Amino acid sequence: MTDDKRRSDCPINLSLEIFGDKWTLLILRDIFFFENRHFNKFVNLENISTNILTDRLNRLVKHQILIKEKDPKNLSAFVYSLTPRGLELLPTVLEIFYWGANHTPENCAPNHFYKAVKKDKPTVIKRLREKLIQSHNIKITSTL
Amino acid sequence: MTDDKRRSDCPINLSLEIFGDKWTLLILRDIFFFENRHFNKFVNLENISTNILTDRLNRLVKHQILIKEKDPKNLSAFVYSLTPRGLELLPTVLEIFYWGANHTPENCAPNHFYKAVKKDKPTVIKRLREKLIQSHNIKITSTL
Numbered sequence: 609m610t611d612d613k614r615r616s617d618c619p620i621n622l623s624l625e626i627f628g629d630k631w632t633l634l635i636l637r638d639i640f641f642f643e644n645r646h647f648n649k650f651v652n653l654e655n656i657s658t659n660i661l662t663d664r665l666n667r668l669v670k671h672q673i674l675i676k677e678k679d680p681k682n683l684s685a686f687v688y689s690l691t692p693r694g695l696e697l698l699p700t701v702l703e704i705f706y707w708g709a710n711h712t713p714e715n716c717a718p719n720h721f722y723k724a725v726k727k728d729k730p731t732v733i734k735r736l737r738e739k740l741i742q743s744h745n746i747k748i749t750s751t752l
Numbered sequence: 753m754t755d756d757k758r759r760s761d762c763p764i765n766l767s768l769e770i771f772g773d774k775w776t777l778l779i780l781r782d783i784f785f786f787e788n789r790h791f792n793k794f795v796n797l798e799n800i801s802t803n804i805l806t807d808r809l810n811r812l813v814k815h816q817i818l819i820k821e822k823d824p825k826n827l828s829a830f831v832y833s834l835t836p837r838g839l840e841l842l843p844t845v846l847e848i849f850y851w852g853a854n855h856t857p858e859n860c861a862p863n864h865f866y867k868a869v870k871k872d873k874p875t876v877i878k879r880l881r882e883k884l885i886q887s888h889n890i891k892i893t894s895t896l
Contacts, residue, residue, distance in 0.1 A: 618781070618861075619853040619856055619859035620777070621778060621852075622852050626856075628773065630773065633768055699851075704767045706763075707767050707840055707841060711767075711840065714766065715766050716761035717763045
């Protein structure tokens, strides 16, 4: 096996091929932290173009990070929900938050949330996870 | 303040503007896990082009994630070292590893390392961190 082949099978490379771009991670941020689950909410993402947004949402559905369904509250719209494997991206996005809160001077991280993460990251993840399982109606069949 | 303005100041957005692309995160992976610190080693990254590699390394230096210095062992070459704030990206990259090891069936994560992360992530981070502080000669002036 060549070095390049080995590298391509690297779990980090395979992960990044799925979600390793700014727009995808911003969509996940909106889902995890802003309770956004609709196309017409995601379009408010930092100057995202609708064709990029469509592409990234489709990729997330294709890779079983999100599920796209008719919104029961508005049948002319679609709602995006996290899958169990999508939910497991929460720690990655939270680490990006924490780095940014510590290392980008101009950031506007909410102080109470930053302090909670700094004090006890696992508890913050657990609470957010439980909230998302409820609101997205995620069926967890096993825990890692 | 508009919603868009608020979002742009988001620590996740600001972080992703620095390192939110596949190539940058693969360079960091190589630094954290493969002890690569030289341009002619990074060129082995998954089919990266040399102009992208040059751009991403320059960006990491510009954003004080890496320092570029003459290599004392080979004065005709340059060596890249982590800064304290670069080192703090280790938990993010480790979370990406862990997600990929759990959720990409074709990945080749080393089993012993995966098991260690699964069992006790904070200890793995602590050990890797100490190793990198030594090998990159990182001057830590404060802990977060």
